[in-house]
Amino acid sequence: MPGAPVAQDQPVTFTAEEVEYDQNRALVVARGRVEAWQGNRVLRADEFTYDRNTGVATARGNVQLIEADGQVIFADSVELRNEFKDGVLEGLRGLLAQNGRVAAAGARRTGGTFFDLSRVVYSSCQPCQEDPLAPPVWQVRARTATLDQTARQVRYRDATVEFGGVPLLWTPYLQHPSASAPRQSGFLSPTFGITDYLGGFVETPYYWAIDESQDLLLRPMIATSNLPNLGLEYRRRFNFGEVAAEGSFGYLNGRENTPEGAGGHIFSRGNFAIDENWRAGFNYNWASSEDYLRVYRYGSRRLLDQNAFTEGFWGSNAYARIDGRAYQGLRSTDNNSLIPYVLPNIYADWQAQRDSLGGTFTIDTWNFAVFRDQGTSTQRASTRLAYNLPMYDHAGGLWTVRAQSDLSAYAYNDLAAAPNYSTTADNGTIGTANIRAALDWRMPFVRPAGEYGHQVIEPRIQVVAGPLTGNQSSVPNEDSIDFEFTDANLFQLNRFVGRDRQEGGTRIDYALRGAWYFPNGGMLEGLAGASYRIQNDGGPFYANSGVENRASDYVGRARLRPVSWLEFLGRGRFAQEDGSVRFLDLSTTASLGTGTSVTAGYLYTPAMPFLDPAQTRNEVAVGFTQQIGHWRFGAFARYDIELNRPVVVTASAGYEDECFLLEARFLKSFAEDTSTNSLYPASTMLLFRIGLKTIGDVGFRAI
Template sequence: MPQITWRAPFLAALALGAGPAFGQAVVTPPISAPTNIAPVLPGEPPAAAAASAPAPAARPGLPGLTSGSPADDQQPVTFTADEVEYDQNRALVVARGHVEAWQGARVLRADEFTYDRNTGVATARGNVQLIEGDGQIVFADSAVLENQFRDGVLEGLRGLLAQNGRVAANGARRTDGSLFDLSRVVYSSCDPCREDPLAPPIWQLRARTATLDQTARQVRYRDAFIEMAGVPVLWTPYLQHPSGSAPRQSGFLSPTFGITSYLGGFVVTPYYWAIDENQDLVLRPLIATRQAPNLGLEYRRRFNFGEIQADGSIGYLNGDSDTPRGFAGHIFSRGRFAIDENWRAGFDLNRASSEEYLRIFRFGARRLLLTNAYTEGFWGTDSYARIDSSIYQGLRSTDDNSQIPVVFPNIYYDWRAPTDGLGGTFTFDTWNFATFRDAGTDTQRANVRLGYSLPYADSAGGLWTVRAVSDISGYNYTDLAGAPNFSTTANNGGVATGNIRAALDWRMPFIRSAGEYGHHVIEPRLQVVTGPLTGQQTNVPNEDSIDYEFTDANLFNLNRFGGRDRQEGGTRFDYALRGAWHFPNGGMLEGLAGASYRVQNDGGPFYTGSGLENRASDYVGRARVLPVPWLEFMGRGRFAQEDGAVRFLDLSTTVNFDSGTSVSGGYLYTPPVPYLTPVQTRNEIAAGVTQRFGHWRVSAYGRYDLELNRPVAVTATAGYEDECFILEARFLKRFAEDPSTGNLYPANTLLLLRIGLKTIGDFGFRAI
């Protein structure tokens, strides 16, 4: 018998024909199921084996055992071994010792490898490892491959798959080049216990048989149990999920079950539709015992130049004492598009039947919805332009949508000139818009603003800034006596306004070293602002200066209104004193107190209670305490000039302990303001705590209204998450009341339970 023997090292290339590589072999059915995933896999340690290939993409299920590319299937098989024998009479190749064979990106490792060139049958024995090009690894006691490697049998299969997946089976069989049949299968994505590797994982899926269909890219289990810590908790005769070999695939997602006072018992069974490579759609039908069926939709599409996202629903409310009867729905959508290197465009479309509908079906409770379309341009940091239009929808029962404006168009442009020879900067911008109401003021405005700022540092260390701003505006309006102006001096017509404000700002930071304790800063600041008197301006429409709050943040603004429809006039002095102690560890103590004094006594355009209606303003201040990284306090307030009474106060503090505990607290007091409905005082305290330990996280938070003597909201969460398992519980209760009825809003209570088996799916329960 002619026989040729080569001894190590040996490298051979054999044209073994087309067909899938060794990693495609599949499964035979023997007798008893593997006990658990945890036992050590044969061959070299998984960490070492996995290091020989790139990390795979994260996909669910059993994504291993997949076909390679056609190019790989056509390549010859090349192998190395310590010793190779070739029997010419029988055309038999036998390789022994550290055998490593590969075809394209696939690799087979074994103690012994036999290939019969007459029959095309290849046999691998002893510590068999099948490594795919994507890094997924299958271990086996033995493998027999035939039919140009299209069909085959593996015994004692173990696998390291994508997304930390681990699979074990008594055997695996591949037929028709695309179907894998596995017997006595165990699958999990949990790491073995470090203290006891033989202990059952947190969860594992155990099935009598499983089939991987590479054509349909699905995994199907039969007679399957889900075990938690080795204890069966759920049995199903059939379970199917995508194999993960495709980036996206259509199919049903994990359902959500629940019970609520408005829906009764319900179930949501989402279906994911991968329309094509650029778009997909999720259908979320909800079937409930007390309400008609509801259909939710989530749509996404990507373009080369942008994207579109949309969430929507349609349903029918049966109606009760708190909710209307009839068809209802919502849509929340957005689009973002890049036109060229300077311009981009977008839109937001948000509409809903009512806030009650959103709360009942848990689509997110919102009080105000904005619909707009815009385009904007950027030219470095020197100029910016934007054109947009907006429609608003108020959802509260107290909202009168006939008085809420439609803005069409809104045009803004600004430009900043290069720094001049003196070191100053000139700015220009224009802001023009038109608003329309079914009941109330219609306004068209054109505005131009010019500004200049010149900083200067003197020899003593003082920092001086000269600033000037001028505004010119023209208005055309109808029904100025209507909302939101309610003017008693004008109704229909037009008006032109102009204003100029100039300021001289001085700061002197005094810095003193505290040695090893850091350094101190004392900084007085004084500003003089002057300009013509503007009066109450009751004959000028007010669209952008209604919402206003006087704090330390706008104490030194030339015009304390955020918009331009109300212009502050006259001469005033702003003054403040800031002190800080900066510690070497990055901590600090900081405080600021300041106020403003107006020369004239005309009241200006400020409403009563704003803090600026008198010649001497209220005092404003802030304090920040950050002595160590684990403790922070922040406070901001406004106090009456006459007696120091609290007009506004916002306090918050956070403490973080090394044990993983975080405690926070806060207090908020705001007086009634005329531009909010209902007009009422807010006097609330809030507290929260979060604890982290290991994989666990628990938290609780609450707000209490001292004025109404009742809670505002209470939330609590508890959760566990590791590499393979998620357990989460959430509780939320709001005590908000509908001002029109005095009743709590619908669906103000929520209980959510979620169990997630990573790579398999999530299972949720919701109660309201």
């Protein structure tokens, strides 16, 4: 609706093609392209009359009233008085903020802040290009409406909401912020629904704009089968950062295997800039249970984290971070006394400029203290030095010399407990050192294929040498528990993601890569490789990891992109002895120019000893999205072949244009609580949402 009033203590100024002045009546009459303005408000018309005695201005013919915020009011005639503060308009039409459009038989403005409209129609939809007179997707038609320009609110009386010209909703009173309104306090559109755990429920959010830098959203929920729940969301911006937090509290009645009792949650975060190099922040997340979050629709999380940090950046050459971390497991099977908290965790690295040979030297340090109420507690200080020197020979081969040295010192307690279960030590201290050096050679052989593009065959061999490290069972393991041997880490000096486990001895890594690059941007690529350790030493690798033997499993990658919109990608690991599948990840993506995208995938991974429960994953997944004009559709499903049941199924459909939103979503999760062998609460969700842009939206949710 029209914007806020401007200052009214300025004189009226106008221009026109023809001006007459009746000195006896103090009457000014202007004709032809008349433009009058007072402050930032402009009036245009074919004819303009201004009575200097009464201060009454009258405009007729193609009248345009341009407000200070750019909104435009059209009228057949306008009479303004009291320094343009009061007026009467006939045949009003308006182009408002956010594409708002209004029409009324007549309107009256009072005090420069109130517009009273009669027989009014409002919509934010564009007219149909083929038939501009056709009804819009939606419009509000009311007997009267009042625009409060100070409060930036529009109030309708005896209002009907029409869709495609068909009245579907009547209300005696309707209020919403004007399209030009800034953020302001008030009730938001409610959400209705029904669930197995809450029964019927309604959520009526209230938004409180505290000031220009902070706000609060209250989300009270009333349910027929449970006590009320209150959710809150708070946000605040500073010149140097921001904070945001959401929380709730309520009571679960113990239905459908859910725990009974009071519950709540808080999710919060903050980020702050200290100076041009340093910033700090925090994340604090807590919940009474996973069931509470699911039942009251605050998300499905198994693990929550809390941390506070500060970090510094110095270009691309140096970085430092200090933080503290804690975690909360939410599943009924989680033992939080075994989950660690880390204080402090310190990391810093620095990279030198390239030396005269073209090599790069880096140094970093990673130190932490890990504590558990039950289980191993560890303190570690570690430093890594690394050097990388690439060189080309006359034949075009790339030789890379790499070296890496790790020094670590540990103090630990209860090493015989989880997660280490060491049989060689319990409490004590230990220091470790390891050095790895490698010579890496690769030679890309390129052959043109004429009009079919060009082909590349690239053999690669790397020799890595260093002292033996043994199984390292007397060294605490906090950052190297998770290990997966693939083509991605085949040529890493130390193939563990962390530093608590160090790979030792001498090995040879080898791979052959072939690729065919097509002129249309497509490609065909394949890679196969493996590793061979000189010493017959299993080292720190667990059984079935793929590198526990002298000859590793084979790893491979295959990619086919015949055209830009279609790609097949596969990665796998295969047993050295008989080629049986140890790991396989297949995916297909097709992105059609018609707005259709299809994905399909298959994943097989053996049971990993570091996961609880340790079980094989053997799954297929398929999904698609479709965009047709303003319509969009999507579906996704994942099926567990090992368990012979679905994992999750989702589907969605929606329509969205410049003024209207219609959305439907369905989700069915088949995840089970292993302690009760039952589906988790809120495992099924059905959501409907209707939105009238610039007015509000209404949602319905069934769970």
